[in-house]
Amino acid sequence: MGSDPSSQIPVINFSLVSPELDRGTKEWHLLCEKVREACESYGYFETKKKNVNPNPFYAYAGQYATASLYESLGIEDASDPDSVRRFEELMWPQGNDFFSKTISSITQQMDELNRTTRTLILDAYGLGETLNSIMPCTTLLRLTKYKASPNGEYMEGITAHTDKLLSALLCANQVFGLEVEAKDGQWIKLFPSPNSFIYMVGDPLMAWSNGRMHAANHRVMMEGYEDRYSLGAFPAPMEGTTIKPIKELVDEEHPQILEEFDYMEFIRFSLSKESLTMDSAGQAFAFAGNY
Numbered sequence: 474m475g476s477d478p479s480s481q482i483p484v485i486n487f488s489l490v491s492p493e494l495d496r497g498t499k500e501w502h503l504l505c506e507k508v509r510e511a512c513e514s515y516g517y518f519e520t521k522k523k524n525v526n527p528n529p530f531y532a533y534a535g536q537y538a539t540a541s542l543y544e545s546l547g548i549e550d551a552s553d554p555d556s557v558r559r560f561e562e563l564m565w566p567q568g569n570d571f572f573s574k575t576i577s578s579i580t581q582q583m584d585e586l587n588r589t590t591r592t593l594i595l596d597a598y599g600l601g602e603t604l605n606s607i608m609p610c611t612t613l614l615r616l617t618k619y620k621a622s623p624n625g626e627y628m629e630g631i632t633a634h635t636d637k638l639l640s641a642l643l644c645a646n647q648v649f650g651l652e653v654e655a656k657d658g659q660w661i662k663l664f665p666s667p668n669s670f671i672y673m674v675g676d677p678l679m680a681w682s683n684g685r686m687h688a689a690n691h692r693v694m695m696e697g698y699e700d701r702y703s704l705g706a707f708p709a710p711m712e713g714t715t716i717k718p719i720k721e722l723v724d725e726e727h728p729q730i731l732e733e734f735d736y737m738e739f740i741r742f743s744l745s746k747e748s749l750t751m752d753s754a755g756q757a758f759a760f761a762g763n764y
């Protein structure tokens with residue numbers, strides 16, 4: 474690890490593997506180790522894959538007093554083309570075929586990368602034989618715009634948080650701004666290459682792994698005169714999902730850190746007044762940490 478903070482971002486090349494073809498090979502196992510090491514040590518990593526051009530636009534959330542640059546739209550269950558079409562009809566009653574096709578195409582590719590990563594994680598912990606998924610999820614696609622800050626000053630775009638969805642797969646236009654907090658408290662600016670995605674571990678994945686995986690605190694800081702657009706594919710646990718640590722990852726050396734909890738109740742808690750004053754990473758522990 475060099476002294477340049479950006480050298481602390483693990484970069485993992487996914488372009489040579491597919492779970493269908495390579496599961497069980499030496500290359501696959503090496504990749505498993507890299508993904509596990511990155512998720513445990515850092516909570517995020519950058520994966521290289523062919524870049525596609527997302528088309529993020531309108532906003533459904535934003536104009537917050539504390540985050541005036543931020544606006545965001547969400548498409549629930551974006552893996553289903555009908556769901557994307559419904560969103561299209563909402564935004565463009567006259568239709569926007571290009572938008573829906575683009576969104577469905579990138580969602581499909583991001584879903585594939587998310588699935589590959591989840592399979593790598595299962596295999597990295599030796600769970601691939603017994604489990605065929607971490608937990609049932611649908612994909613929430615989020616399209617976010619950050620306006621350039623007034624006078625280009627260094628200003629918060631989205632406040633520091635850990636993700637409440639299983640994980641996040643993020644890409645943005647070439648306006649940087651995403652920063653992650655390293656375990657030593659140092660904030661690291663990310664400068665991902667155009668053909669890569671950032672994979673971020675969320676609180677449910679941290680809880681599932683009994684704290685082995687690190688949900689990194691992250692934020693967006695805007696600087697300069699260009700707006701920033703980002704696209705995130707967030708595997709969202711299905712309503713009714715109970716988040717619990719996988720028993721194989723609980724032992725004497727790794728005692729259980731959280732009680733099992735209902736995913737939607739946790740989401741509601743994370744949006745409650747009580748948690749507003751809390752450090753985002755502490756919310757899961759405040760909610761389910763009786764150990």
Ligand SMILES: O=C(O)CCC(=O)C(=O)O
Binds near residue numbers: 704705
């Ligand atoms: O825009 C980004 O790069 C990050 C967005 C983010 O952290 C989020 O939506 O949770």
Ligand SMILES: [Fe+2]
Binds near residue numbers: 634635636641691
């Ligand atoms: Fe986030």
